[in-house]
Amino acid sequence: MSAALLDDALARAEGALAAGDVPVAAAATAEALAICGDLERRGVRLEDAALRALAERHARCARAAATRRDALAAELEVAGRSRQATSAYRRNGP
Numbered sequence: 001m002s003a004a005l006l007d008d009a010l011a012r013a014e015g016a017l018a019a020g021d022v023p024v025a026a027a028a029t030a031e032a033l034a035i036c037g038d039l040e041r042r043g044v045r046l047e048d049a050a051l052r053a054l055a056e057r058h059a060r061c062a063r064a065a066a067t068r069r070d071a072l073a074a075e076l077e078v079a080g081r082s083r084q085a086t087s088a089y090r091r092n093g094p
Contacts, residue, residue, distance in 0.1 A: 003050040006035045010057045017064035025068075029061070 013028035039046075046054070 002044075003039075003046050003054060006032055006039070007054060007057060009035060010054065010061055014057065014061045014064055017061065017068055020068065020071075022068065025065070 009028050009032035013025045013032060016022070016025035016028060
């Protein structure tokens with residue numbers, strides 16, 4: 001396993017997060033984590049340029065994940081308000 005495989009897994013996670021495909025993002029993230037573990041177990045040291053590029057890609061993934069979390073929180077908030085309004089309407093009528 002190499003830095004290129006790790007970059008590929010992170011790129012897939014980043015793309016999936018941007019597309020809102022959370023299951024694919026989770027699978028790609030799990031793959032990236034496994035690759036990191038393998039590289040660490042083997043004592044692989046990445047070149048500075050490769051490490052910087054991977055760190056930048058990881059940061060983009062983190063920002064994309066935060067955006068998805070924020071969108072989900074907003075959706076849940078809207079659904080909760082809608083549910084409350086519907087419940088109040090049913091209790092009190094028109």
